[in-house]
Amino acid sequence: MSDSLERLYLAVLAARDLDPATSRTARLFQRGPSKMAKKLAEEAIEVVIDAVNGDTEAVVRESADLLYNLTVLWASAGVCPEDVWREMSRREDMLGIAEKLPKSSMKLPKVASPRISARRPIVAIEGRAARKRH
Numbered sequence: 001m002s003d004s005l006e007r008l009y010l011a012v013l014a015a016r017d018l019d020p021a022t023s024r025t026a027r028l029f030q031r032g033p034s035k036m037a038k039k040l041a042e043e044a045i046e047v048v049i050d051a052v053n054g055d056t057e058a059v060v061r062e063s064a065d066l067l068y069n070l071t072v073l074w075a076s077a078g079v080c081p082e083d084v085w086r087e088m089s090r091r092e093d094m095l096g097i098a099e100k101l102p103k104s105s106m107k108l109p110k111v112a113s114p115r116i117s118a119r120r121p122i123v124a125i126e127g128r129a130a131r132k133r134h
C-alpha cells in the first residue's frame, strides 16, 4: 500500500502546477490548505457514514478519496509519505504495534525492543487504562 501512496504523492506533486480548470489537484492547491482540510474532513465523514451503514464497497471508494485528499494535504504541509512511515516504525519499535505513546508523562520502563520481548511494556497499557479511568 505504501507504494501506491508514494506513487499518488508524486502524481499530486506533479499536478500541483497544472491548470486548475482541468486539474482537481491544482484547484485544491490554488484554493489552499483550508479547502484541502475541508475536503479531507468530508471524505473522512463519508467513510464513517458508509462504514456505519455497512456499505463495504462505498467504504473502499471513499477511502481511496480520503487517501487522495490526505496526500494533497501532506504535500501542502511539506510532509512526505516517508515521514509518516518513519513515525509509524518508531512507534512500532517502541510499543510493538503502531500506536501513539501514552499521553501521560509516565516513563516507559527500559525494556528490550518489543520485537524481541513478547509483550508490550505494561506501563503503556496501564497508562492507557489509567487515562480511561478519569
Ligand SMILES: N=c1c2ncn([C@@H]3O[C@H](COP(=O)(O)OP(=O)(O)OP(=O)(O)O)[C@@H](O)[C@H]3O)c2ncn1[C@@H]1O[C@H](COP(=O)(O)O)[C@@H](O)[C@H]1O
Binding pocket: 008, 011, 012, 015, 018, 022, 023, 024, 025, 026, 039, 042, 043, 064, 065, 068
Ligand atoms: N487519486 C486521485 C483521486 N482520488 C479521488 N479523486 C477525486 O477526488 C474527488 C473526491 O470525491 P468528492 O465527492 O469529494 O469530489 P466531488 O464532490 O465529486 O468534487 P468536488 O466538489 O470535491 O470538486 C472525486 O471527484 C475523485 O475523482 C482524485 N483525483 C485525482 N487523483 C489523482 O491525482 C493526480 C492528479 O490528478 P488531477 O487532480 O486530475 O490533475 C492523478 O494521478 C489522479 O489520478
